[in-house]
Amino acid sequence: MPAEMDNDGELDSAAPPGVAGVAQAAILLAAVTLPVMGVISLVPVLPELHRHFADVPGADYLVPVALTIPGMCIALLSPFTGMLADRFGRRGLLLTALAFYGLFGVAPLLLDNLILIIATRFGLGVAEAAIMTVTTTLTGDYFKEDERQKWVAAQAVAGSLAATLLFLAGGALGTLGWQGPFFLYALAVPVFFGAAKWLWEPSAARRPGRDDVDRSAFPWRSMVPVCAVTLACSVAFYAGPLQLGVRLSDLGITSASTIGIMAGLSSLGVPVGAFAFRRLRAPRVKTILTTVLLLIGIGLVVIGLTSTLPLIGFAMFVAQVGCGILMPCLITWCLAQLPFEHRGRGSGLWTSAFFLGQFITPLVMAGLADQHRGMAFAYLAVGAACLLAAIGAALSNRRVPAPSF
Numbered sequence: 001m002p003a004e005m006d007n008d009g010e011l012d013s014a015a016p017p018g019v020a021g022v023a024q025a026a027i028l029l030a031a032v033t034l035p036v037m038g039v040i041s042l043v044p045v046l047p048e049l050h051r052h053f054a055d056v057p058g059a060d061y062l063v064p065v066a067l068t069i070p071g072m073c074i075a076l077l078s079p080f081t082g083m084l085a086d087r088f089g090r091r092g093l094l095l096t097a098l099a100f101y102g103l104f105g106v107a108p109l110l111l112d113n114l115i116l117i118i119a120t121r122f123g124l125g126v127a128e129a130a131i132m133t134v135t136t137t138l139t140g141d142y143f144k145e146d147e148r149q150k151w152v153a154a155q156a157v158a159g160s161l162a163a164t165l166l167f168l169a170g171g172a173l174g175t176l177g178w179q180g181p182f183f184l185y186a187l188a189v190p191v192f193f194g195a196a197k198w199l200w201e202p203s204a205a206r207r208p209g210r211d212d213v214d215r216s217a218f219p220w221r222s223m224v225p226v227c228a229v230t231l232a233c234s235v236a237f238y239a240g241p242l243q244l245g246v247r248l249s250d251l252g253i254t255s256a257s258t259i260g261i262m263a264g265l266s267s268l269g270v271p272v273g274a275f276a277f278r279r280l281r282a283p284r285v286k287t288i289l290t291t292v293l294l295l296i297g298i299g300l301v302v303i304g305l306t307s308t309l310p311l312i313g314f315a316m317f318v319a320q321v322g323c324g325i326l327m328p329c330l331i332t333w334c335l336a337q338l339p340f341e342h343r344g345r346g347s348g349l350w351t352s353a354f355f356l357g358q359f360i361t362p363l364v365m366a367g368l369a370d371q372h373r374g375m376a377f378a379y380l381a382v383g384a385a386c387l388l389a390a391i392g393a394a395l396s397n398r399r400v401p402a403p404s405f
Contacts, residue, residue: 020142023198025151028142030191031094032135032155033162034101035128038070040163041170041181048178053114066118068359073125074132075355081130082137082348086341090134090141091201097130098192105185124185129351136347140335141202148335152328153278160270160324202340222337223346227353229289230330232389234357235364236296237326239382240303240319241267242358243365247375251307262309266316273324286393288329293390295322300383304376330354 042049046067053059085093104123111117135155143151166184173180244266245259253259273295280288299319303312331350338346368378 024138024142025154027191027194027198028135028139028151029155029158031098031131031195033158034098034188034191035070035074035132036159036162037105037166037184037187038074038124038128039067040166041173041184042067044171045174045178045181048174052178056114059114062114062118066114066121069118069121070125070128071355071358073122074129075352075359077126077129078133078348078351078355079345080348082133082344082346082351084130085134085137085344085348089201090138090344091195091199093130094134094138094199095192095195097127097134098188098195100124101127101131102185102188102192105188106182108182109179129348132351132355133344133348136331136335136351137344138199138202139331140338140343140347141340149280149328149332150278152331152335153274155331156274156277156324156327157271159327160267160274164264164267216339216341218342218345219337219339223334223349226330226334226337227349230334230350230353231357233289233292233326233330234354235361236293236300236382236386237323238358238361239365239379240296240300240316240323242361243375243378244303244316246365246369247303247379248309248312250375251309253309262313262316266313266320269317269320269322270324270327273321273326274328275324276321277325277328285329285333286396288325290390290393292322292326292329293386293393295319296326297383297386297390300379300386302383304379304381304383 046063049063049066050059053063056062081093081097101124104120104127107120108117111120139148139151139155169184170181173183241263244263248254248259248262277288296319299315299317299322302315303319306312306315334346334350335343365375365378365382368381369375
C-alpha cells in the first residue's frame with residue numbers, strides 16, 4: 001500500500017510499520033545511489049589530484065588508491081555488515097552508516113594530507129558497505145514479489161542516472177579545485193533525516209538476547225550459485241564501460257569529450273534494460289541470464305571487431321541494455337533465496353561478489369590485452385565467453401531455481 005499524500009501534498013510518514021510505500025522506496029533509492037559517488041564524483045578531478053599531490057612520495061600509486069579504496073571496502077566488508085544487520089537490526093545500522101558517510105565524505109574539505117584523505121576514504125568505504133547491504137536487505141524486508149521487482153529495477157535506473165548526474169556535478173564542482181567534488185557527500189544529510197523519519201525496523205528483526213530467534217542454518221546451498229554467477233556476471237557487466245576509453249584510444253580517439261559522450265549515450269541502455277525487467281512476469285532466472293549474456297556478448301564482440309565509432313556506440317548500448325536487466329535480476333534472485341533472519345548476511349555476500357567483480361575486471365581485461373594483443377582481443381574474449389555461457393544456459397537441462405518475482 002503506497003504512502004498517502006497529506007493536505008500539503010507531501011508524503012505521509014504515518015503508514016504503519018510493515019506497510020511500505022513510495023516514501024520508503026524513495027529513501028532507499030536515494031540511499032543506494034550514495035555509494036556511486038565513491039568513484040564517479042572524483043573522476044573529473046583525478047588530474048588535479050595528481051598535480052596537487054605530485055610532491056608526495058608514491059603519489060602516482062596513492063591517488064588511485066584514494067579513488068578506489070571505497071569499492072574495495074564494499075567488496076571485503078559487506079558480508080560483515082550484513083551479519084551486523086541480522087544480529088542488531090537494519091535501521092540503526094543504516095542511520096549510523098549514513099552519518100559516518102557524510103562525516104568521512106566531506107572531511108577532505110578540511111584536509112591537505114594525502115594519507116589522511118585516504119584514511120577518510122577508507123572510513124567512507126566502510127559506511128558504503130553498510131549502506132549498500134542494508135538498503136538491499138530492507139528492499140527485501142519491505143517489498144514482496146511484484147513490488148520488490150518494481151523497486152529493485154527502479155534502483156538500477158536510479159544508479160545509472162545518478163552516475164551520469166554525479167559525473168557532471170563532479171566536473172562542475174571541480175572548477176573550484178580538487179576539493180570541490182567533496183561537497184557532494186553532504187547529500188547524505190537529507191537522506192539521513194529522511195531515513196530517520198520514514199524508515200522503521202522490520203518487526204521480526206533480531207535483537208541480542210532474544211529467545212525466539214530463528215536458528216535455521218544459512219542457505220549456503222542456494223547462495224553459493226547466486227554469488228558465483230554474480231561474480232562472473234559482474235565482470236561482464238563492467239568489461240564494456242570500464243575499458244571503453246582504452247579501446248577508443250587504440251583506434252586513435254583520445255578526446256575526453258568524445259569518450260564521455262560515447263559512455264554517456266551508451267549508458268542510457270541501463271534504464272532501458274531495467275524498465276524491460278519491470279515488465280517481465282514470473283520469468284525463470286535461466287531465461288533472463290541467457291538473454292542478458294547474449295546481449296552483452298554480442299555487444300562486446302562487435303566492439304572488439306569493428307573500428308567504426310557509431311557501431312561501437314550502438315554495440316555498447318546493446319550491451320548496456322543487457323546490464324540493465326542483469327542487475328535487478330541478480331538482486332531479486334538473491335533476495336528470493338533468503339529468509340528474513342539471514343537476509344542481511346546474504347545481501348552482504350551478494351554485494352561483496354558484485355563489487356569484487358568490479359575490482360578484478362580491469363585486471364582480467366588487462367591480462368587478456370597483454371602480449372600486444374590489444375584491448376580489441378580482450379573485448380572479443382569476454383564477449384565470446386558470454387555467448388558460450390548463454391548457449392550453455394539455453395541448452396542446459398538442469399533447472400535453475402527461479403526467484404519469486
